[in-house]
Amino acid sequence: MSRRFDIHYVLDFIPKLLAYLNITLLIVGSSIALGLLIGLLVALPRLYHVPGLQRLSRIYVSFFRGTPILIQLFLVYYGLPEVLGWLHIDVSRIAVLYFVILTYALNSGAFISEMIRGAVEAVDKGQVEAAQSIGMSGYQTFRRIILPQALGISVPLFGNLVIGNLKDTSLAFTLGVMEMTGRSQTLGTATQHFIETYIALSLIYFVISVLLERVFVWLERYLNQYAGKEQTGRQQRMARRWQTRLIPISDRGGKQG
Amino acid sequence: MSFDPSFMWTAFLSLFKALPTTLFITIISVVAGFVIGTVVALARLYRIPVLAQIASAYVTFVRGTPMLMHLLLIYFGLPILIDSIAGALGSSFTSASIPLLAFACIAFSITAGAYMSEVVRAGILAVDKGQIEAAHAVGMTTPQALRRIVFPQALAVSLPNLSNSVIGMLHGSTLAYTISVIEINAQAQIVAADNWKYFEAYLAAALLFWGLTVLIERASGWLEYRLNSFQRGGAA
Numbered sequence: 001m002s003r004r005f006d007i008h009y010v011l012d013f014i015p016k017l018l019a020y021l022n023i024t025l026l027i028v029g030s031s032i033a034l035g036l037l038i039g040l041l042v043a044l045p046r047l048y049h050v051p052g053l054q055r056l057s058r059i060y061v062s063f064f065r066g067t068p069i070l071i072q073l074f075l076v077y078y079g080l081p082e083v084l085g086w087l088h089i090d091v092s093r094i095a096v097l098y099f100v101i102l103t104y105a106l107n108s109g110a111f112i113s114e115m116i117r118g119a120v121e122a123v124d125k126g127q128v129e130a131a132q133s134i135g136m137s138g139y140q141t142f143r144r145i146i147l148p149q150a151l152g153i154s155v156p157l158f159g160n161l162v163i164g165n166l167k168d169t170s171l172a173f174t175l176g177v178m179e180m181t182g183r184s185q186t187l188g189t190a191t192q193h194f195i196e197t198y199i200a201l202s203l204i205y206f207v208i209s210v211l212l213e214r215v216f217v218w219l220e221r222y223l224n225q226y227a228g229k230e231q232t233g234r235q236q237r238m239a240r241r242w243q244t245r246l247i248p249i250s251d252r253g254g255k256q257g
Numbered sequence: 258m259s260f261d262p263s264f265m266w267t268a269f270l271s272l273f274k275a276l277p278t279t280l281f282i283t284i285i286s287v288v289a290g291f292v293i294g295t296v297v298a299l300a301r302l303y304r305i306p307v308l309a310q311i312a313s314a315y316v317t318f319v320r321g322t323p324m325l326m327h328l329l330l331i332y333f334g335l336p337i338l339i340d341s342i343a344g345a346l347g348s349s350f351t352s353a354s355i356p357l358l359a360f361a362c363i364a365f366s367i368t369a370g371a372y373m374s375e376v377v378r379a380g381i382l383a384v385d386k387g388q389i390e391a392a393h394a395v396g397m398t399t400p401q402a403l404r405r406i407v408f409p410q411a412l413a414v415s416l417p418n419l420s421n422s423v424i425g426m427l428h429g430s431t432l433a434y435t436i437s438v439i440e441i442n443a444q445a446q447i448v449a450a451d452n453w454k455y456f457e458a459y460l461a462a463a464l465l466f467w468g469l470t471v472l473i474e475r476a477s478g479w480l481e482y483r484l485n486s487f488q489r490g491g492a493a
Contacts, residue, residue: 005337066470067463068428070442075463078455082260167323174435181325194333202318202326209321 009196010203013187017201021208023179027097027169031104032162038105039112046117057113064110069103069168076103077175100172104165111161119154120146152223159216163209170205180204261457268448268461275444276465278358282430282440285362287423290369297374302381312374319371324429331364332436361433369426376422380415381407413484420477424470431466441465 042060045053064072077099081091123146131141173182184201188194297316300308319327336352343350384407392402412419434443441462449458 062471063463063467066424066467068431068442068466070428070431070434071445071459071463071466074442074445074455075459078449078459082456086260163321170323170325171432181323195330195337198326198329198333202322202330205323205326206318206321210317 005195006193007196009191009193010200013184013197013200014204016187017180017183017197017204020178020180020183021204023097023177024166024169027101027104027172027177027179028162028166031101031108032165034101034105035108035112035165038109039116042109042113043116043120046113047120061110061113064107065114069107070171070174072107073100073103073171073175076106096175096177100169100175100177104168107168108161108165111164112158115154115157115161116150118157119150122153123149148223149227152220152227155216155220155223159213159220162216163212166208166212167205261454264452264454264457265461265464267452268445268454268458269465271448272441272444272462272465275439275441278433278438279427279430279440282358282361282365282433282438283423283427286365286369286426286430287373289362289366290373290422290426291377293366293370294373294375294377297370298377298381301374302378316371316374319368320375324365324368325432325435327368328361328364328432328436331367332360335360335363357436357438358433360436361430361438365426365429365433368429369422372422372425373419376415376418377411379418380411383414384410413481416477416481416484420473423477424473427469427473428466 042057044050045057067075077096080099080102084091127145127149128141131145136144169179170181172179173185176182180201184197188197191197297312300312301316303309336355339350339352339355343352388406388410389399389402392406393399397405430440431442433440434446437443439447445458445462449455452458
């Protein structure tokens with residue numbers, strides 16, 4: 001294990017790891033897309049105070065935010081086939097990758113639902129009242145007034161979720177998925193140059209994180225171009241409150257925002 | 258292989274054996290992370306030359322890479338560093354004598370430090386500037402003003418964020434199983450493999466973590482209420 005450190009290996013490993021970048025991005029992209037859908041479905045009962053369902057969605061969010069993603073991965077991987085087995089559905093032929101995507105979707109769904117709730121509640125109530133007073137319907141108000149503002153508010157948070165999700169995909173290797181981290185394990189074992197592999201891998205994650213952050217900063221500026229000074233101040237405070245995935249969105253923060 | 262609820266209790270009892278390790282990693286990394294975070298935040302807030310640049314590079318790097326990378330880099334990198342230093346000094350100390358738990362604690366402290374520094378920074382910035390000016394006006398030095406005036410208020414403001422970091426580190430401690438530290442996740446794997454009951458074992462582990470998380474949230478809610486009592490109106 002203790003071979004001499006050799007910087008050439010780092011340069012050599014980067015393209016080898018980048019070959020598996022598409023799997024990592026596939027997991028991130030599809031789980032975020034699915035997570036947005038789940039998040040919306042979970043947020044709606046709480047936004048409209050649907051009895052019964054509201055409690056269910058609260059438990060869902062609490063569970064997925066209250067347990068480590070690693071445990072969730074194993075739970076879905078071992079638990080889902082068993083639960084579906086009771087319904088006589090056989091999933092033993094489905095690739096591990098889909099279980100991983102499902103887990104990350106369920107996980108980010110919980111965070112996204114909180115994001116949606118926070119963003120919608122952060123839109124000034126007077127805006128809704130003004131829209132209704134000029135005769136807009138409920139759907140029109142949502143589509144034309146709430147959604148554009150809520151989008152602008154939630155972008156910094158959403159960016160953090162996506163970056164957090166990217167970093168979390170490094171755990172998919174525990175189930176044997178061949179993404180970048182999985183590949184780094186095999187490279188490390190094959191060459192016995194572990195430290196060089198992990199340096200190369202860290203650099204790749206770092207560059208992608210920074211790029212994603214840039215994109216979201218640009219998107220935030222674009223979506224908030226019509227927002228007033230006072231409002232952007234509030235949004236910045238919100239963004240500061242919810243720094244990253246590791247520091248999840250708190251219920252209290254959502255209400256204060 | 259059918260679902261066996263009674264096994265969950267057996268799994269629970271076995272998981273409790275690993276609970277101290279999880280809590281130990283969490284507490285060490287949170288405490289060390291808070292110290293690192295405070296130093297880093299102060300270096301950046303007071304724009305201390307060189308230190309401030311190193312601090313922001315550290316925070317950017319750690320927040321831009323997965324926690325697993327920090328753990329693996331420390332686990333594989335630190336022994337090489339230590340052995341070469343020990344070799345150069347002619348010391349007989351080898352990295353093999355360092356317990357695995359120490360690697361996990363060091364790596365997670367580094368992770369926590371970067372995230373905590375953002376929490377501390379936001380907390381200090383949230384305190385009104387007039388407070389520190391007033392403290393200076395009554396003759397306090399800057400360290401005195403920070404310790405007596407700014408920190409207590411910053412702590413109260415940043416408590417929700419702080420509790421979220423603690424929860425994040427608790428959840429992150431599950432990664433330690435990758436370097437064969439027996440914490441709750443590793444223990445769940447052992448129990449599961451011994452009895453071939455994976456679902457029940459991981460369900461028990463998930464419930465345990467869920468309970469711990471709710472407990473931390475409750476405690477921080479209560480503490481927040483207490484710490485902010487000076488701001489509430491009414492007769493006290």
